[in-house]
Amino acid sequence: MHDAVKHYPGEGYCIQCPECENYHLAPELLDFEEAIETAGVEMQPSTARQYESFGVLGQGGRWDMDTDEGLFVFTLADGRKSGAAFSQVGSWIQTTSSWMWGWAMPETHITPKTRRAPDLARALGKERDWPVLTSQLLMVGEREAWHLTRLSASLAGHALVYRAPVNEKATVYFAIDALKWLN
Numbered sequence: 001m002h003d004a005v006k007h008y009p010g011e012g013y014c015i016q017c018p019e020c021e022n023y024h025l026a027p028e029l030l031d032f033e034e035a036i037e038t039a040g041v042e043m044q045p046s047t048a049r050q051y052e053s054f055g056v057l058g059q060g061g062r063w064d065m066d067t068d069e070g071l072f073v074f075t076l077a078d079g080r081k082s083g084a085a086f087s088q089v090g091s092w093i094q095t096t097s098s099w100m101w102g103w104a105m106p107e108t109h110i111t112p113k114t115r116r117a118p119d120l121a122r123a124l125g126k127e128r129d130w131p132v133l134t135s136q137l138l139m140v141g142e143r144e145a146w147h148l149t150r151l152s153a154s155l156a157g158h159a160l161v162y163r164a165p166v167n168e169k170a171t172v173y174f175a176i177d178a179l180k181w182l183n
């Protein structure tokens with residue numbers, strides 16, 4: 001019925017089919033695309049303001065997450081720290097274009113607290129019948145990964161999005177509340 005997608009075609013969203021387990025190109029849904037666009041208009045300037053105010057992209061800094069406490073911390077090269085509550089929206093592997101939603105991550109990696117944004121995305125997906133938000137495994141590009149992250153961040157009222165490598169293969173996409181100085 002649908003062609004199996006073996007390699008990510010470079011744009012769009014591929015969803016793993018619950019019936020045949022192949023990936024298929026997700027249907028293009030106008031209302032879904034509009035929601036993605038609206039979230040981008042909200043989250044891009046909000047993220048830029050937070051990065052600017054808290055020096056997030058400066059040289060020599062580092063990031064840490066405390067999953068149990070649900071606290072994400074940026075440490076600047078000069079030792080100043082900022083932080084806030086966060087969600088892990090999903091993980092993405094560039095070599096295979098694989099996306100796994102945070103709500104599908106094992107409990108060793110995510111808690112109900114840090115799953116808030118992807119949980120809201122999944123709930124919206126169920127309500128609106130948007131399979132991209134309800135399929136635990138997708139194939140997406142970098143741009144789509146940001147789109148999913150911004151949409152989830154917006155639903156949960158987070159102020160910025162951020163991504164960071166967590167091992168040699170995977171990058172995690174985060175959504176973080178408005179930062180506060182911690183020291």
Ligand SMILES: [Zn+2]
Pocket residue numbers: 002017018019020021022024
């Ligand atoms: Zn199928």
